[in-house]
Amino acid sequence: MSVNMKCYDTTPCIRCFACMVGCSVENRLRLQRENHIGIEKSVQGRLTHLSHLSPQRRELGTFPNSRQVTAFHHCNHCEDAPCLEICPVDAIIRREGKEVVVVQDRCIGCSSCLDACPFDVPVIKNGKAYKCHGCYDRVENGLKQSCVNSCPSGAMFSGTKEEVLEEAHKRAELYTKKTGKEHVVYGANKVNGTVGELRWITIVPKEDLEAYKLDTDPKKLAMSAREAVKVVGAVGSVAIVAGSIGHLIYWLGKRKEKISKGEVEEK
Amino acid sequence: MSKKIVVYNNVERFFHYHLVHLVAFLTISGLPILSHKFDFIAYGLGIPVAALTNSQNVLSAGMSALRFIHYSSAFLLTLLSIPFVFMMLRKIAHLSMWPDRWGVQATIDGFKEMWKFYIKQEHVRFGKMNTGQKLFAQVVVITMIVLTISGYMLVFRESISSDLATYARAAHAISFIILGMMLIIHLYLAVHPTNKNSYEAMFHTGTMDEEFIKDHHGIYYDKLKKENKI
Incomplete structure (x- = not known):
């Protein structure tokens, strides 16, 4: 199976939030199908943890020159998913289509993925x-x-990586030509060393990247420091153990020499 | 027969004795969360735990058991630390971890004396602790404070912001790595033949011979004399 990709095109989005409702409904139905929850219960609570797509609508500028943008907060299914790397129980896996998935039965709720996700x-x-x-x-x-x-x-379409990228670049080119504003496909290329390419890409005017909360350098400094210190710690610990063994051998040799010269007494 | 001088009192020895196995539990149970290189610990514990709990996932079962051990050991260590910390705070100005002489030159001289003692095997007049031991004690105090604060922040992470929890996780790991490296040196020197008397005093007797202190810890001996403790 080839890499599966999703694309959100900000231009034709009519902000109906059907995607969010669809996501929530599907996840509730999943619980019903798997007999984790009854039908009544699945439709009563808000169950916000099952809505994996949260739109954040914002208004930019001031009236009458204002406009609305809808930034989506969601998993990007990163090529180098930091959550997958850090999970101590291997509860986060990559499926055939490269979707990054939490295996609930393995998860122990340690929050490592939350801390790692930029x-x-x-x-x-x-x-x-x-x-x-x-x-x-x-x-x-x-x-x-x-x-x-x-x-x-x-405004949302998916398919194989090749299909989606071709369509996304075609649309971005068209919008650039029609509006005069440069449009980019966020996530199509490697974003940075922390996440790599994204499997959920977004077509957006370049000037609106920030408005849509599309981070061009997503990373957490604290976690980067933690990883760097881990390397230093591993190298340092090996050096200290080797140094200790070296010192003991040297010290015993020197001690033997001193005893043979009669400089110290043997105990 | 030489007079015996108490160098470690019962509270210090009790605390250190239990600190050893609690830190061992904390280290063993924390390493698999720090790195996948230590997954074998979780698998090792996970096999019996999964069998007992009928769990399908050995790694998850092992890691859950390790988390329980980590939390329990941390809580016990906190309780154990309370009397020790109070005792240390009462005599904070007179603790051995403070330098006998302050300043950069004094520190350099301290390291030169350590070189003479550990490499050249020459006779040196130390205080109760040498410069390396003092630095070790200072690093231990700082890292233990950071580990405790960040550890409790992670336990109660729902009460703090996500960003703060991320910083706490990083601080917890970084301070452990620094402490871990220092502990390797500490363990090596603790069992080194030159420190046989200190080892005996810490784990068995609590005392050292007056003659030994006079000979090896001259500055400490002078201090005890001055304070009329000998």
């Missing part, structure tokens, strides 16, 4: 981590992701 995506609820799983079960059975399936305006 986009602050995972949510801890009832001792388990929750985040978008890319509807891998639907995709592996030939269906589209729930959010993509719900979108009425074609």
Whole structure:
């Protein structure tokens, strides 16, 4: 199976939030299908941890020159997923389509993924981590992701990496030509050394990257420092053990020499 | 027969004795969270735990048990530290970890004396602790404070912001790595033949011969004399 990719195109988005509703409904249905929860209970609570797509609507500028943008907060299914790397129980895995998925049965709710994720995506609820799983079960059975399936305006589309990138670049080029504003495909290329490429890309005017909260250098300095010190610690510990053994051998030799010369007494 | 001088009192010895195994538990239970290189510890514990709890995931079962050990050991260590910390605070101005002489030159001289003692095997007049031991004690105090604060922040992470919890996790790991490296040196020197008397005093007798102190810890001997403790 080739790499599966999703794209959010900010231009045709009509801010209906059907994608968010679709995501929430699908995840509730999943619980019902797997007999984790009854139908009544699944529709009563807000169960926010099951809404893996949270739109953040903002208004930019001042009236009458104002406009609305909808930034989506979601898992980007990073190529070099820091959550997957840090998980101490291997509860985060990569499926065939490269979706980064939390295996609930293995998760112990230690929050390591939350600390590692530079986009602050995972949510801890009832001792388990929750985040978008890319509807891998639907995709592996030939269906589209729930959010993509719900979108009425074609603002969300998915497919193989090649298909999605081709369409995304074509749209970005068209928008640039029509509006005169440079449009980019965020996440199509390696974003930085922490996350690599993203499997959830966004077509956005370049000047609005910040407005859509699309971080061009996503990383957590504290966690980078932790990783660097781990390397120093490993090298340092080996050097200290080697130095200690070396010192003991040297010290015993020197001691023997001193005893043979009669400078110290043997005890 | 030489007179015996108490160098470590019962509270110090009791604290140190239990500190050894609690730090061992904390280290062993914390390493698999720090790095996948230590997953074998979680697997080792996970096999019996998974069998007992009917769990399908050995690694998760082992890691959950290790978390329980980590939290319990940390809590016990906190309780154990309370009387010790109070005792140390009462005599904070007179603790052995403070330098006998302050300043950069004094520190350099201290390291030269350590070189003479540990490398050239020459006779040196130390205080109760040499410069290396004093530095070690200072690093231990700082890292233990950071480990305690950041550890409790992580336990109660729902009460703090996500960013603060991330900093706490990093601080916890970094201070442990620094402490871990220092502990390797400490363990080596603790069992080194030159420190046999200190080892005996810490783990068995609590005392040292007056003659030994006079000979090896001259500055400390002078201090005891001055304070009329001998």
